[in-house]
Amino acid sequence: MDKLYSLTATQMKDLLDKKEVTSVEITKSVIDRIEKTDKDIQAYITYNFEQALEQAKAADEKRAKGEAVADLAGIPVAVKDNMCTKDLRTTAGSKMLGNFVPPYNATVVEKLLADGAVIIGKTTMDEFAMGSSGENSAFQVARNPWDTSRVPGGSSSGSAATVAASQVPLALGSDTGGSIRQPASLCGIVGMKPTYGAVSRYGLIAYGSSLDQIGPMARTVDDTAMLFKAICGRDKMDATSKDYTYTPYGAGVKGMKLGLPKEYFGEGISAEVKEKIYAAVEVLKAQGAEIVEVSLPSTDYALSAYYIIACAEASSNLGRYDGVKYGYTGSKRGSLEEMYLSSRSEGFGEEVQRRILLGAYVLSSGFYDAYYKKAKMLQKAIRKEFEDALKQCDAIITPLSPTTAFRIGEKSDDPVAMWAGDICTVTLNIAGLPGINVPCGFDSNNMPIGFQVLGPKFSETTLLTIAKCYENTVGGFAVKEF
Amino acid sequence: MEIDIKRLAKLGKLSIPEDKIEEFRKKMEDIIQMVENLPDLDTEGSLVDPENTMELRKDEVQPSSPRDEMLKNAPYTAAGCILIPKVVD
Numbered sequence: 001m002d003k004l005y006s007l008t009a010t011q012m013k014d015l016l017d018k019k020e021v022t023s024v025e026i027t028k029s030v031i032d033r034i035e036k037t038d039k040d041i042q043a044y045i046t047y048n049f050e051q052a053l054e055q056a057k058a059a060d061e062k063r064a065k066g067e068a069v070a071d072l073a074g075i076p077v078a079v080k081d082n083m084c085t086k087d088l089r090t091t092a093g094s095k096m097l098g099n100f101v102p103p104y105n106a107t108v109v110e111k112l113l114a115d116g117a118v119i120i121g122k123t124t125m126d127e128f129a130m131g132s133s134g135e136n137s138a139f140q141v142a143r144n145p146w147d148t149s150r151v152p153g154g155s156s157s158g159s160a161a162t163v164a165a166s167q168v169p170l171a172l173g174s175d176t177g178g179s180i181r182q183p184a185s186l187c188g189i190v191g192m193k194p195t196y197g198a199v200s201r202y203g204l205i206a207y208g209s210s211l212d213q214i215g216p217m218a219r220t221v222d223d224t225a226m227l228f229k230a231i232c233g234r235d236k237m238d239a240t241s242k243d244y245t246y247t248p249y250g251a252g253v254k255g256m257k258l259g260l261p262k263e264y265f266g267e268g269i270s271a272e273v274k275e276k277i278y279a280a281v282e283v284l285k286a287q288g289a290e291i292v293e294v295s296l297p298s299t300d301y302a303l304s305a306y307y308i309i310a311c312a313e314a315s316s317n318l319g320r321y322d323g324v325k326y327g328y329t330g331s332k333r334g335s336l337e338e339m340y341l342s343s344r345s346e347g348f349g350e351e352v353q354r355r356i357l358l359g360a361y362v363l364s365s366g367f368y369d370a371y372y373k374k375a376k377m378l379q380k381a382i383r384k385e386f387e388d389a390l391k392q393c394d395a396i397i398t399p400l401s402p403t404t405a406f407r408i409g410e411k412s413d414d415p416v417a418m419w420a421g422d423i424c425t426v427t428l429n430i431a432g433l434p435g436i437n438v439p440c441g442f443d444s445n446n447m448p449i450g451f452q453v454l455g456p457k458f459s460e461t462t463l464l465t466i467a468k469c470y471e472n473t474v475g476g477f478a479v480k481e482f
Numbered sequence: 483m484e485i486d487i488k489r490l491a492k493l494g495k496l497s498i499p500e501d502k503i504e505e506f507r508k509k510m511e512d513i514i515q516m517v518e519n520l521p522d523l524d525t526e527g528s529l530v531d532p533e534n535t536m537e538l539r540k541d542e543v544q545p546s547s548p549r550d551e552m553l554k555n556a557p558y559t560a561a562g563c564i565l566i567p568k569v570v571d
Contacts, residue, residue, distance in 0.1 A: 103554065
């Protein structure tokens with residue numbers, strides 16, 4: 001069977017269960033596909049092909065013996081390079097961790113391995129997950145498969161690009177302010193940021209710990225659900241993780257109330273994006289959903305609150321990189337201070353340094369009350385607004401990215417313009433809520449557009465139900481021939 | 483507003499080259515301007531999210547990672563220890 005690589009995870013599972021293919025065959029096809037296409041996509045920082053074939057073989061042996069296997073057994077998965085993989089280099093897209101080989105696995109990686117999944121490699125990302133385009137990677141810039149002169153979005157750039165280019169059916173991303181959903185949207189795939197606490201963060205290289213969350217990326221809703229099911233739940237190694245059992249999603253949206261917040265359809269959102277999202281809402285309406293208007297008045301301030309909180313946490317989290325215990329050590333070692341300074345200044349890229357400086361600024365004496373404390377209070381207000389709005393409906397629909405994928409280099413010199421693109425996604429991280437990107441068409445340049453469905457804490461099943469209903473009604477999502 | 487990049491760099495343990503300070507300042511000022519538009523809010527009350535209580539695991543003794551493995555990533559080591567520049571004379 002040719003083009004095994006292009007199958008969805010659900011199709012792969014069916015063929016594996018029926019013993020029509022082996023995981024080794026699938027994995028070889030995926031490796032071959034990556035070798036042929038990755039020079040154009042640059043989705044991976046590190047390949048794990050040898051180990052992957054071993055993992056595939058082990059999954060095949062288990063199946064051959066008739067042992068019970070998990071859904072993911074023998075299915076290739078790509079992992080964002082900020083999740084620790086034992087004995088496999090994990091860089092977080094930074095020179096700082098360019099040679100870092102973790103002595104342990106992140107919990108999500110343990111879970112994948114326990115299920116018999118095949119870990120194909122570590123994907124390209126913005127350094128320490130700080131970015132919305134992939135251009136802040138210290139290694140390479142991943143490309144958007146729909147137009148390789150454009151960005152795939154970020155920071156889970158490689159995870160989105162590899163799935164969209166049908167190199168692999170599934171990938172893990174992480175989302176602090178939109179880093180799963182936005183690249184999923186720009187690459188025309190499904191990506192879900194789960195509720196804060198739904199998935200363990202143990203072994204995820206921290207950016208903003210109160211906002212970070214790991215989640216699934218795939219080309220179909222079924223595949224997204226399959227990967228989510230495998231990674232969610234309480235982990236004693238992450239005190240913020242919660243008991244959580246995934247329940248399969250329902251049939252449709254009939255009788256559901258979907259909220260449209262007017263604040264998300266303002267001037268900053270491109271006309272083409274708005275048009276496609278209103279059209280998607282009509283599709284759901286025709287399937288029996290009731291549309292209600294809701295209001296989230298603090299949306300305008302969300303971006304400020306997000307960048308203050310995220311950078312404050314980042315400046316503290318990144319304090320651990322001192323050139324001593326692991327990671328890059330600087331060229332100057334005359335004194336301890338000199339070693340710290342040279343390690344950090346040579347090891348961190350410019351955007352990371354900028355966010356550390358902003359974090360230091362908003363936390364410094366004299367400014368703490370004006371910035372950090374205010375931002376935290378705003379977070380409370382935003383949370384309350386979402387709570388109130390979600391009392392009037394089952395889920396809320398918004399645009400996901402104000403524009404489609406832009407060209408590489410177009411915004412890279414203007415941090416404020418780049419940060420402004422996160423306006424529709426950061427609110428969820430601030431409120432700790434789940435959200436999913438659902439592809440809903442293309443703009444005039446044939447670049448993908450997506451809408452966001454968000455809901456109350458632990459409403460992933462509802463979000464997937466809505467996404468699945470849309471997917472079914474429109475006859476599936478377009479896949480880029482690449 | 484004037485942002486003192488040198489002071490912030492000191493707080494963040496970064497050394498920004500002289501010829502880059504102006505560029506950093508310019509971009510930081512744009513950023514601060516962007517994040518400054520916060521509304522006046524009541525800043526009384528707790529900053530802790532009451533719904534996000536942490537569940538701690540039991541404090542039980544369990545094997546820790548082997549020293550050799552943990553030291554593999556350290557840039558400079560000797561005799562099972564991490565080497566750093568001299569701190570006291």
